[in-house]
Amino acid sequence: MGFTAWIAHEIGRPLLGPVPDGVRVDVVGALDDLPADTSGVRFWAPPFLADGGAKTVGLVASLPDLEIIQLMTAGAEAWIGRLPPAVTLCDGRGIHDSSTSEWAVAAILSYLRGFPVYARHQAEGLWDRGRSVLTDELAGKRVLIVGAGAIGTACAARLVPFDVDVTLVARSARDGVAGVGDLPNLLPQADIVVLLVPLTEQTRGMVDAAFLAAMPDGALLVNAARGQIVQTDALVAEVTSGRLHAALDVTDPEPLPAGHPLWDRPNVLITPHVAGSVRGLLRRAYGLVGEQLRRYATGQPLDNIVTGDY
Numbered sequence: 001m002g003f004t005a006w007i008a009h010e011i012g013r014p015l016l017g018p019v020p021d022g023v024r025v026d027v028v029g030a031l032d033d034l035p036a037d038t039s040g041v042r043f044w045a046p047p048f049l050a051d052g053g054a055k056t057v058g059l060v061a062s063l064p065d066l067e068i069i070q071l072m073t074a075g076a077e078a079w080i081g082r083l084p085p086a087v088t089l090c091d092g093r094g095i096h097d098s099s100t101s102e103w104a105v106a107a108i109l110s111y112l113r114g115f116p117v118y119a120r121h122q123a124e125g126l127w128d129r130g131r132s133v134l135t136d137e138l139a140g141k142r143v144l145i146v147g148a149g150a151i152g153t154a155c156a157a158r159l160v161p162f163d164v165d166v167t168l169v170a171r172s173a174r175d176g177v178a179g180v181g182d183l184p185n186l187l188p189q190a191d192i193v194v195l196l197v198p199l200t201e202q203t204r205g206m207v208d209a210a211f212l213a214a215m216p217d218g219a220l221l222v223n224a225a226r227g228q229i230v231q232t233d234a235l236v237a238e239v240t241s242g243r244l245h246a247a248l249d250v251t252d253p254e255p256l257p258a259g260h261p262l263w264d265r266p267n268v269l270i271t272p273h274v275a276g277s278v279r280g281l282l283r284r285a286y287g288l289v290g291e292q293l294r295r296y297a298t299g300q301p302l303d304n305i306v307t308g309d310y
Contacts, residue, residue: 003065004040005293007286008047008072015286020297031056038063043296045289048072048281057082068302070292072285074100074151074276075226076306077199090292090304093150095284096276101155103275104194104224107247108143108159111220111269112136139163144186147196147225148177155194171202187214192222199226200309209234212244220245224275227252232262239265249275 002022007013008029019025028034029047041063046056060066060083069079069089076091083089110116114135121128141164145152148170156166167186173179178186187193193215197203207221207230215221223230227250238244240261247269251262254273262268288304295302 002040003042003297005043005045006041007045007289009282009286011282012045012286012289015283016290016293017287018290018294020294023293023297031059034059034062040065042066043068043070043293045070045072045285048276048285060084060087068292068296070289070304072281072289075198077226077309080306080309088302089306090302091306092285092288093304095281095288097150097154099278099281100151100196100224100275101158102278103249103271104155104196104222105158105162107222107224107249107269107271108192108194108220109138111245111247112138112141116269117266141165141191142189143167143192143194144169144190145194145196146180146183147194147198149196149198151224152194152196155196183211184214187211188216190215190219192220194222195225195229197225197229198309199228202309203229205229205231207231207235209237212238215244217243218245220247222247223251224249226250227254236261239268242267249273 004024004026006026006028007016008027010027012027013025016025026035042065044063044066046069057079066087069083069087071079071090072092072095074092074096076089079089112135139162143159143164143166145156145166146169148168152168156168159166168177169180169183169186170177171180173182195207205228209231212221212234221235221244223246230252232252235246239246245267248262249271250273251270256262256270262270292302
């Protein structure tokens, strides 16, 4: 069948691989300057980290023939429940496994080994080995990964060689994976808690005062999921007291405004939602987009279809 597919980057064309006969691929990266004629657009791969808000999702109304949206993000919460029934939503599962799990491991190691402190010392030209030579270490730690999907599994695989005890948690227990109902018993035993769950109605605000209070003194909370999973006021209270530590790639609100109390806490490491922003991103993303495009054009079942909350 003949139809038009929109992609967001010119570099994506060669990365798609073979394009089926009859499929026209247009590059539409500027979402505020759409082509005048949008008829025949049946497949759309929006830009990575397109805000997914009213403006972006609202563009669907101007695409009367749209049938498939293929996201480049692992999370799809901004789109769920806001699309016409005729539009199938697919997420970017698999694109960010390596990059996000790498960020989580890097953040853990950087925090435990005192790299943020050393970075401040370097900026000051201060060689301060005497006061900070003894840092914490990852070896021997008990790590709880909340989220046993593709990224959580990839994170666990990268942590195991560091001689740690890793426990994965999912919505429901299965072989080798605990269920969320086990968290009250698991949290007090965890030195490090890594959040890698999708944002759903069930996970929104799940890391509340009670969740944090169950973590032992000195534990590290690592959030590479979505900021709204953590209740910010509760986290601020714990890190301000010094009882807990945090490494955050996502926050609520986001962007984190200047002057927010999380910025100046010495026991908090913050990066600006960059866990998935790596050089290999577009290669993996358009590899998936190309495969999905070929599946759709030939009538094969699509991968990564979002049903329910994810």
